[in-house]
Amino acid sequence: MSDGSGGSDRDSSGLKRAFQIQLMALSIGLSLWLVWFLRSLVLDVLLALIVALVLDPAVKFLYRFNLKRSIASVIVFVAALCIFLVVVFLVTRPLYNAGVKFSHELPRLVNQAQTGTGRFGQLIRQFHVDSYVQANSSKLTSLLTQASGPAVVAAKTVLSGVARVVTIFLLSLFIEIEAPVLFGVIYQQAGPLRRVALMRVRRRLVKAITGYVLGNLLTSIIAGVVVYIALLALGVPFPIVLAVWVAVVDLLPLVGGLLAGVPTVLFALLHSVAAGIIVAVIFIVYQQLENHILNPVIMSRTVRLNTLWVLISVLVGADLLGFIGALIGIPVAATIQVIGGEIWSMQQRKRGIDPAEGQLFFDDKGGDLQL
Structure with a gap:
């Protein structure tokens, strides 16, 4: 009887261990799927963590001057965000000016392409595409006048990117402020x-x-x-x-x-x-x-x-x-x-x-x- 009972206990223990392994594998699989499903959010959190780590020395430097950690964090993060926005402005401003200049020059370029005059018209004759331009002048005019569409899309993309960066900075700001409390709790539990x-x-x-x-x-x-x-x-x-x-x-x-x-x-x-x-x-x-x-x-x-x-x-x-x-x-x-x-x-x-x-x-x- 004791051998049968011992064998039954071993079988039960083996089944329990197998169930635990399967449950762990299922949990890991679901966790990986959830991370992949939320990969955009996970990426933003990772970037926010990196930003918080990079700006942490500056926050600690201001903290030495008897500033509250929250105030020091806000000062550092606002300064970093302003620097980023200035860089974006320096990049987009010349592109915007070039786009405005091109839109002003567009009617003249279309006229040169149709008449074969000017530098643009000479290039068209040089590459022997003047006959194509003459045959499709109405289509080319329509396409050129609709050239503002990609510019609008690009502007929306830039604004969306700036909004995402601002969101990441805000998230990293809260991480920087709450990090000491969070690590304190973790250290107490360990x-x-x-x-x-x-x-x-x-x-x-x-x-x-x-x-x-x-x-x-x-x-x-x-x-x-x-x-x-x-x-x-x-x-x-x-x-x-x-x-x-x-x-x-x-x-x-x-x-x-x-x-x-x-x-x-x-x-x-x-x-x-x-x-x-x-x-x-x-x-x-x-x-x-x-x-x-x-x-x-x-x-x-x-x-x-x-x-x-x-x-x-x-x-x-x-x-x-x-x-x-x-x-x-x-x-x-x-x-x-x-x-x-x-x-x-x-x-x-x-x-x-x-x-x-x-x-x-x-x-x-x-x-x-x-x-």
Whole structure:
């Protein structure tokens, strides 16, 4: 009887464990589906967290002058938002002026195309499309007069993007204000050992993510300033627009410089061959300086990820979430590395081994990579 009872207990225990495993798998699957379904909101929250981490040192600096944390946070975040809006204005203003100028020139261009006069008409005759223009003049006139449609769509897109950025800033502001209370509750619920581990993870994450974002911003701003000075000196049109384009695209790790440089060089070539060659040389020289001097100096003490790990994180982020995903790929990879390193260290300590702090991945020289 005892053997039968023992076998029944073992079967019941096995069924219970199998049910728990299936329930856990189902919960994980539903959680992943929910995250993917709400990926736009999740992305905004991640961006808000990154913004809060980046602006946290400035908030702490003002906090030292006996300002309330909420007041210091509002001052810093409003200042950062104003800087962003100024950058948007500097980019969109020249484009708006160019659009207004084009709309004023549109009737004259249509007339030149139909009559074959003026510079525009000469280009049409040179490329032997004058007969096509004459045969389809009414259609071309209709299409050109409706050219304001894409401009309206672009304006709506810009306004929508600005509204989303403002929302992210507001969310990050509340995160910054409430973060100490939230972390205080978490630390109280955790045991002494876990509390120390959580504090260590938080410290490393702040250092890694803040260092990466600020370092990336600094190198991108330097790239934009260098390109702006070069284009302004060469007389290339829209230097501020192209400089901001370079600064934004240069934020992409590894490939940002190339993606930013090709269109800029081509635009400079349209102005003059000499300008295109000079801009190309400037891009090549600057990329070498950024890759071998600026990036190692700025980021070597903050984010220290293996090059392959960086490339994988950028590719996965870009495939899942596009440009924004490529930007946040490295912070997410750094988070995985920090948390994974802490878990690995805790497991080693449980086995009686005192691991070197943070040794989880390997750097390009074959040694252990310190977090």
